[in-house]
Amino acid sequence: MSDAGAETIAVVAEHFDGKLRPITWELLGAARELQTRLPATVIAVVVGGDAIGLAAELAPAADETLAIETPNAVSYNGEVCGAVLAEALAERPAAFVLVANTTQGLDFAPALAVRLGAACVTAVEGFAFEDNGILFRRAAHGGKVVAVIRAEAPAVLAVQPGAFRRPDPSANGAGAMTVVRRLAAPARTRNLGVKRALAADGELANAEVVVAAGRGVKKREDLALVRETAALFSRAAVAGSRPLCDAGWLPYQRQVGATGATVAPKFYLACGISGAAQHVVGMRGAGFVAAVNRDPHAAIFNVADVCVVDDLAVFLPLFIAACRGAGKS
Amino acid sequence: MSTKSGRALRRRCKTGNLKRRRQFKGTNRVKILVCAKQTLDPEAPLRFTDGALALPPDDADYFRLNPCDAQAMETALTFREAGGGEVDVVSVGPPRAARAIRRAWAMGADRGFHLLTAADEFDPLAVASWLAAWARGRAYDLILTGAMSEDAMRGVVGPALAAQLGWPCATFAVEAKASSAGDAVVVEREIEGGFRDALELRLPAVLTIQTGPRPPRYPTLTALLRANQTPLAVIDAATLPRPARRQSVARWASATKTRAGLTLTGTTAEKAERLRRILTERGLLV
Numbered sequence: 001m002s003d004a005g006a007e008t009i010a011v012v013a014e015h016f017d018g019k020l021r022p023i024t025w026e027l028l029g030a031a032r033e034l035q036t037r038l039p040a041t042v043i044a045v046v047v048g049g050d051a052i053g054l055a056a057e058l059a060p061a062a063d064e065t066l067a068i069e070t071p072n073a074v075s076y077n078g079e080v081c082g083a084v085l086a087e088a089l090a091e092r093p094a095a096f097v098l099v100a101n102t103t104q105g106l107d108f109a110p111a112l113a114v115r116l117g118a119a120c121v122t123a124v125e126g127f128a129f130e131d132n133g134i135l136f137r138r139a140a141h142g143g144k145v146v147a148v149i150r151a152e153a154p155a156v157l158a159v160q161p162g163a164f165r166r167p168d169p170s171a172n173g174a175g176a177m178t179v180v181r182r183l184a185a186p187a188r189t190r191n192l193g194v195k196r197a198l199a200a201d202g203e204l205a206n207a208e209v210v211v212a213a214g215r216g217v218k219k220r221e222d223l224a225l226v227r228e229t230a231a232l233f234s235r236a237a238v239a240g241s242r243p244l245c246d247a248g249w250l251p252y253q254r255q256v257g258a259t260g261a262t263v264a265p266k267f268y269l270a271c272g273i274s275g276a277a278q279h280v281v282g283m284r285g286a287g288f289v290a291a292v293n294r295d296p297h298a299a300i301f302n303v304a305d306v307c308v309v310d311d312l313a314v315f316l317p318l319f320i321a322a323c324r325g326a327g328k329s
Numbered sequence: 330m331s332t333k334s335g336r337a338l339r340r341r342c343k344t345g346n347l348k349r350r351r352q353f354k355g356t357n358r359v360k361i362l363v364c365a366k367q368t369l370d371p372e373a374p375l376r377f378t379d380g381a382l383a384l385p386p387d388d389a390d391y392f393r394l395n396p397c398d399a400q401a402m403e404t405a406l407t408f409r410e411a412g413g414g415e416v417d418v419v420s421v422g423p424p425r426a427a428r429a430i431r432r433a434w435a436m437g438a439d440r441g442f443h444l445l446t447a448a449d450e451f452d453p454l455a456v457a458s459w460l461a462a463w464a465r466g467r468a469y470d471l472i473l474t475g476a477m478s479e480d481a482m483r484g485v486v487g488p489a490l491a492a493q494l495g496w497p498c499a500t501f502a503v504e505a506k507a508s509s510a511g512d513a514v515v516v517e518r519e520i521e522g523g524f525r526d527a528l529e530l531r532l533p534a535v536l537t538i539q540t541g542p543r544p545p546r547y548p549t550l551t552a553l554l555r556a557n558q559t560p561l562a563v564i565d566a567a568t569l570p571r572p573a574r575r576q577s578v579a580r581w582a583s584a585t586k587t588r589a590g591l592t593l594t595g596t597t598a599e600k601a602e603r604l605r606r607i608l609t610e611r612g613l614l615v
Contacts, residue, residue: 016521076526079497103520107500110485111492113454119575120454122483126585135579141480142371145382146584147451151576188497188534192515192527200523209613215372233614246540259501259519259539267613274371276482288611289588290604295372302584306607307592308600318601323614326605 007040010094011062012085014104015046015054016076017194022161023100028061029164030124030157031098037129038095045088047081049074052179061167065177066092072185075194079186082108086115087182094154101158103259109158119151122158123277142274143299161258161281201253201261207237210265212256212283213249214241214300216272216293216312223249225316226271232323239263241279256282271312275300292316359414359507359532361405362467363438364460364474364486365398367422367429371479380580387425394429397475399545401538402433404505405473406546412507414470415439419463421456423448427561435548435556444566451578453481455571457489462569464494470532471514476501476539484537491535498535499528505536 009031013024024044031042044062046055048070055067068088073080085108089097097112099105101123113120126137128148136149136157204210211230217223223244230236240250242257256263257279264285271292273279280303283289291304294311301307308315369375369384373391376383385391394402405416418433419442420426427443434441444459464472472491477484484500491498504517508529518526519539530536548556593600608614 077528078499082492103501103518106484107488107498107518110453110457110488111498113485114457114489114492117572120485120489121576122485137582137585139584140482141369141375142482143584144371144375145377146582148380148579148582149576150579155576188531189499190529192529194520194524194526196523197517197519197525198523242540246542246544248542252542253523259521260523267608267611276371278482284587288613290608297375299584301590301592302586303588304590305588306604307590308604309592310597310600314597315601318598319604322598322601322605326609 007038008092008094009034009038009040009042010089010092010097011042011044012097012099012105013044013046013054013058014100014102015048015050016104018050020054020057021100021102023102023159024058025061025166026161026164027098027100027159028058029167030127030159031096032167033127033164034096034134037127037134040095043092043094045085047084048076055177055179059175059177061169063174063176065175067177067179069179069181070184071181072183073191075191076104077186077189077191078107078111079189080182080184082111082115083184084182085112088180089116096153097156099156099158101160105158109156113156116154116156118154118156120156120158121149121151123160124157125160125163125277139277139299142276143280143302144297160277162284198253201237201251204237204239204254204261204263207235207263207265209233209236209267209269210239210256210263210283210286211236211269211271212239212241212273213244213271214273214279215243216274217244217249219313220249222272222313225313225320228320229269229271229316232320233267241273258282270300270304271316273300274298275303358412359408359470360468361408361414361416362464362469362472363398363402363405363416363418363433364472364490365402365418365420365429365433366395366475366478366486367392367420367426368395368478368480377581380582382581389428392425392428394432395475395478395480396545397477397479397538397540398429399433399436399475400540401473401475401536402436402438403543403545404502404536404538405471406437408471408505408507409437412511417442417469419444419460421450421459421566422446430561431553431556432548435552436546437548437552441556441561443561443563444569445563446566450566451481452574452576453483453485454489454575457486457493458571459566459569460486460490461493463564464490472496472533472535474535474537476537487535487537494533494535496533496535497530498537499530500537501539502536503539503541505538
């Protein structure tokens with residue numbers, strides 16, 4: 001049972017195409033973790049054209065649920081979302097407002113913080129409960145280090161997907177639901193529609209092994225080595241991090257990460273990938289991970305089962321040779 | 330740096346991007362401000378002891394113009410080429426940040442401004458306040474900045490700046506062009522799952538720009554040399570209003586390890602053989 005109290009922790013649900021995104025449940029998990037330190041009521045807030053149905057789905061997992069129906073902004077609109085949330089949170093001030101660290105949450109969170117006079121900490125991946133308050137852990141410098149942030153409440157916190165677990169069903173709250181209707185229409189923005197820019201890549205989605213190239217792949221020859229390495233495995237696909245796709249060396253369909261593909265192969269071999277959160281979010285479900293990077297402090301080694309500190313241009317030819325040699329004997 | 334010397338800079342540059350302004354027809358003229366940050370290259374050595382982060386020395390190899398901000402600069406220049414107008418670049422940062430401003434300037438900006446701080450400012454809302462104070466009253470139509478800096482990775486300054494100015498904002502933009510009427514921008518935001526969210530924003534507006542397939546232009550050597558020789562307009566950030574500090578770094582810590590991370594040792598050939606064996610034992614390599 002939840003430990004409701006005088007304070008409020010607000011969770012802003014993220015939904016897309018009429019469905020709650022998994023991060024919404026993780027936000028509730030994060031709120032429950034904060035609740036162990038701060039006696040508070042966890043209120044889930046859903047904004048959108050179809051807010052009521054989604055709020056009903058969330059209600060059993062929160063202490064209270066607020067559905068803000070916006071019939072004049074059916075799909076996500078940052079202007080309307082920010083305005084109605086600021087209004088709701090002015091009426092019901094929250095010590096912490098938890099939003100998703102996604103292209104949607106990051107779109108409205110800073111403006112919401114400005115309107116509420118709150119701090120804004122993004123990419124939060126953990127809390128540190130200390131004598132003098134609650135601190136927020138977030139990765140910086142390509143994931144090599146973690147900044148532990150002190151922020152005064154009220155604070156808007158954008159929570160990194162995958163950082164918190166869904167709450168235990170036994171932590172279910174009271175489930176009281178309030179519905180309000182806000183007729184605000186966007187005045188200075190106009191939604192022109194969401195379209196699919198990239199078709200999912202079937203070969204990548206079905207691959208059992210993904211060999212991925214990152215910024216450490218400096219030359220076309222290095223990319224050829226990555227392809228040659230992938231050819232050693234059956235059902236393998238070559239993928240990459242954003243810089244490689246921006247450079248035109250791999251199609252965007254092969255980009256693994258937050259705005260690219262999410263993969264969960266049996267084996268993921270990261271070649272010259274730094275391991276920033278934006279990439280890791282797309283591959284952390286892999287069964288077994290090996291990473292090759294010449295920087296011993298590269299963040300990718302924090303999410304790898306096997307670490308090879310080496311230049312991929314030197315390592316991969318020897319690895320290919322070792323596999324081929326073993327195949328012949 | 331005054332407008333006059335900006336023009337002089339363009340006149341002096343016989344080649345490269347700085348010359349293109351003359352082609353503009355003036356129908357969609359926009360006055361653009363690009364907010365650029367000098368960032369630490371993620372490959373730079375980084376150490377922390379007792380919770381304090383030791384940045385590498387002030388070295389041109391380690392500090393550079395944030396890649397997304399270079400993309401924002403490229404977008405601004407594309408707007409100027411399409412419809413005419415002006416592009417200013419501004420950066421908040423310590424003295425070394427001047428190099429990033431000069432780099433952006435050499436790409437083809439008309440003016441460069443440095444909001445000088447004693448050290449790197451870790452409160453993004455303070456940075457946004459300074460930028461808002463600077464931009465207010467200067468009649469910009471469009472403010473562009475990178476979607477995120479590659480060192481702090483926060484993505485807060487752009488949208489917070491928009492909120493402080495009371496302007497609409499679109500984040501993670503990968504396409505941006507002037508509307509046919511010229512009073513709005515049409516933007517495509519890159520969102521999760523291979524989708525794009527298209528929207529129109531009335532000017533003035535703030536866009537945060539994501540890197541994409543059109544790489545930022547490379548400044549010509551002449552433009553770089555000229556930019557390096559021209560004095561920047563420097564404004565002491567302490568003279569600009571800022572909100573009370575609401576957040577700060579309490580300490581720096583090691584990144585969390587989520588997997589075992591067995592580090593292979595020996596020669597490169599030995600490591601290659603070891604990895605082959607591990608994968609074979611796991612049935613991943615047959």
